């Protein structure tokens with residue numbers, strides 16, 4: 053097998069589907085080599101010798117055995133050692149189902165304990181160590197992954213080990229709390245159930261959760277995530293590995309935003325104050341729009357909406373109205389940018405607007421609107437005045453028909469004369485282009501119960517059909533993307549399903565620096581063998 | 584292959600009326616016998632009267648309690664995982680005792696869906712759910728009344744649990760808060 057220079061033995065095995073146990077090794081953290089479960093036999097001048105795989109770099113002509121009786125025995129003994137004082141009450145433990153220790157125990161476990169002395173109870177079953185994290189001392193296997201994470205990435209170093217021997221335990225430093233902006237990640241990398249999230253603890257067993265490939269819309273970084281859901285409800289967002297972007301990390305803000313997408317939702321089509329079906333709503337809207345001059349209709353596109361939504365809105369304005377009356381104001385309050393992932397710009401798809409050529413400078417647009425130049429305005433997934441009700445009332449007051457497509461109840465929805473419920477990103481498929489020009493795909497996780505809740509793009513397609521505009525015969529998002537790829541230069545040759553799971557960098561100017569500035573986010577060489 | 588002929592009707596059998604009268608004679612002999620010897624009736628006047636069910640009858644579920652009357656169940660959801668009818672709905676919550684960790688805040692069994700397979704009992708690592716309350720006629724007027732809640736499932740002190748039939752079960756926890764009393 054031939055792997056890149058500098059790959060370690062464990063990584064060479066893992067990247068090429070050779071099973072080898074490990075606990076303390078994490079692909080994106082420095083090697084510690086303290087669990088000793090990755091023992092392999094390497095042939096040398098003095099015969100085969102046992103050594104740990106994670107801290108041994110491969111060399112030319114090296115002969116490595118992972119499953120000789122001696123290597124297996126060494127792996128098994130290391131595991132037995134880790135299990136000496138472990139409670140092994142997997143049915144209660146929240147990690148069960150995704151726990152490395154449980155998996156290994158099932159495979160190698162000595163089902164009869166050989167412990168001759170009474171078990172040592174470390175105590176500390178639910179230590180509250182941070183805003184989001186709970187520590188269970190008894191379950192910890194002292195792999196130090198969590199310590200290495202807080203030392204290397206957020207560089208906040210809240211965690212350490214105290215005491216010695218079987219009494220050693222993980223703890224927060226006096227006065228410190230695990231409250232950094234990335235603290236949720238320690239619960240993902242903890243190989244056992246020692247660190248758990250308050251927000252997810254005991255909510256669901258992990259084997260009930262269905263996982264859908266997605267992208268975090270929390271900021272312009274667009275970290276890769278999986279949406280984990282069961283019976284129409286999202287229970288957590290988990291980072292999805294992307295060697296080129298977020299590695300295996302996401303920020304807490306993104307991780308805990310899952311409830312935002314299922315609360316405070318617009319539930320039904322509304323005309324004035326009376327609920328309507330989607331068909332009736334669309335017919336009324338089409339009736340109003342066809343009675344207007346094309347200069348009197350305007351629209352607000354959105355950096356939160358997918359590429360498909362914006363594309364369809366723009367296309368509709370090109371064909372039926374005046375595309376000059378289309379704008380996507382960027383109004384959100386800036387957050388913090390840090391050296392890891394978070395970006396101050398909270399728009400997941402600002403680059404998508406640049407790609408489609410939708411202007412973001414909205415000054416003229418507002419002036420025109422306040423002068424009463426527009427009779428009807430379509431607002432898609434936007435709430436440009438935030439909580440400022442006075443401003444919203446003043447500006448929208450000049451518009452006779454305010455049409456809003458929105459997933460959430462906002463101040464704009466309150467002012468609207470026609471409201472169409474939209475779907476948040478968890479309920480539809482689509483694409484975003486992140487700040488570093490990476491085109492990324494997200495897939496639909498859940499299907500809303502009400503069939504009148506449709507994606508904005510498909511809703512606009514229906515409107516186009518009622519208005520009898522040609523070219524909007526789309527049934528789903530992938531076909532919209534494929535049609536868009538034929539029209540837009542930088543997307544040429546792509547199809548929705550051919551976008552790689554970790555995205556594709558487009559030929560666009562990035563609007564933010566690469567992530568992980570000034571930290572070594574990739575301490576280990578990833579060793580996929582050359583074909 | 585041997586072809587068996589149906590025995591045809593012979594002689595007086597062919598006169599239909601005779602056979603009918605024979606049948607009626609049998610029926611009426613029982614009617615009058617029962618009328619004059621009611622004490623010898625083999626029928627049980629269900630539901631006023633109930634037969635004693637044999638031990639090990641698989642009846643309806645009950646949730647076992649700890650010594651302090653809290654549920655023994657730790658909301659591990661293994662029963663809900665094993666249940667082929669997907670009729671067990673559990674909502675876990677943080678237990679006040681950190682050693683117990685969690686307990687079922689809600690524990691509902693939808694008896695309308697339950698197929699009485701007993702997998703939930705098999706799956707439970709804590710022997711917290713048993714199917715030994717000898718009620719085999721689960722009936723109700725509304726659907727909701729047949730979704731049994733935790734309180735109902737734990738209220739079994741004055742029900743005659745089948746002769747306290749306790750077959751030996753594997754003990755998984757030998758120490759700690761989940762060990763059996």
Ligand code: SF4
Pocket residue numbers: 191192193194195196197198199222241242243244246247
């Ligand atoms: S808490 Fe988890 S990640 Fe940290 S040392 Fe213990 S087992 Fe490892």
Ligand code: SF4
Pocket residue numbers: 268269270271272273274275302303304305306307393394395
């Ligand atoms: S850094 Fe941005 S994209 Fe990544 S998880 Fe956080 S909010 Fe989401």
Ligand code: SF4
Pocket residue numbers: 662665666667668669670671692696697698699700701702703704
């Ligand atoms: S008896 Fe079978 S169907 Fe009924 S609750 Fe138990 S596992 Fe489910």
Ligand code: SF4
Pocket residue numbers: 655656657658659660661662663673706707708709710711712
């Ligand atoms: S298997 Fe037993 S302990 Fe687990 S949830 Fe069901 S009844 Fe409770």
Ligand code: FES
Pocket residue numbers: 062073074075076077084085086087088089090104105106107
């Ligand atoms: S993974 Fe190699 S020593 Fe832990």
